Amino acid sequence: GESVGLHLPTLSVQEGDNSIINCAYSNSASDYFIWYKQESGKGPQFIIDIRSNMDKRQGQRVTVLLNKTVKHLSLQIAATQPGDSAVYFCAEGVSNFNKFYFGSGTKLNVKP
């Protein structure tokens, strides 16, 4: 399968600070990227996606940045809250093939 990896397995931040979670992907043909959040005992939950024709997309308190030159994806969370504590996965895929490859995940700990 494809190789999607995360630089940091665990990230600890103070409540109110901004968080940045990074992801590297390997397939230059990937044209669609997704960030998921997985809380304990639950399935992954969609956060935000981005297509390869964009380099930035913003949601509510979250921003995804895509750098196709170095095949790097990041998720920025503004004003991190305790409820943001979870494992975050990036996934890459070719959108018309229904297949996505997930990274190993980064655990985000938000300290009060």
Next chain:
Amino acid sequence: ETGVTQTPRHLVMGMTNKKSLKCEQHLGHNAMYWYKQSAKKPLELMFVYSLEERVENNSVPSRFSPECPNSSHLFLHLHTLQPEDSALYLCASSQVMKRGGNEQYFGPGTRLTVT
């Protein structure tokens, strides 16, 4: 609640047992997926059904057998499993569009333990 339900939530089975996992989506989607999530490993795509037709079988051992009787239901039939098959099995669904964009909605998973 994501609109994707899975039963059972927990399952313990012996290596000689036969069991089935069930997934149901209430979102009107046209594609369904099985993933395996093991500790310290990335989420692994097992099977993809699009419009009730299997379009992906990711080199999964034959002791796992999927079934998609209609667009809302997906099963994973298990038989003669091995202890290393113990994992969280996640079902997902999505609405596949011509222009792509394939946000997948996941169920809560079935925690499987093979003894």
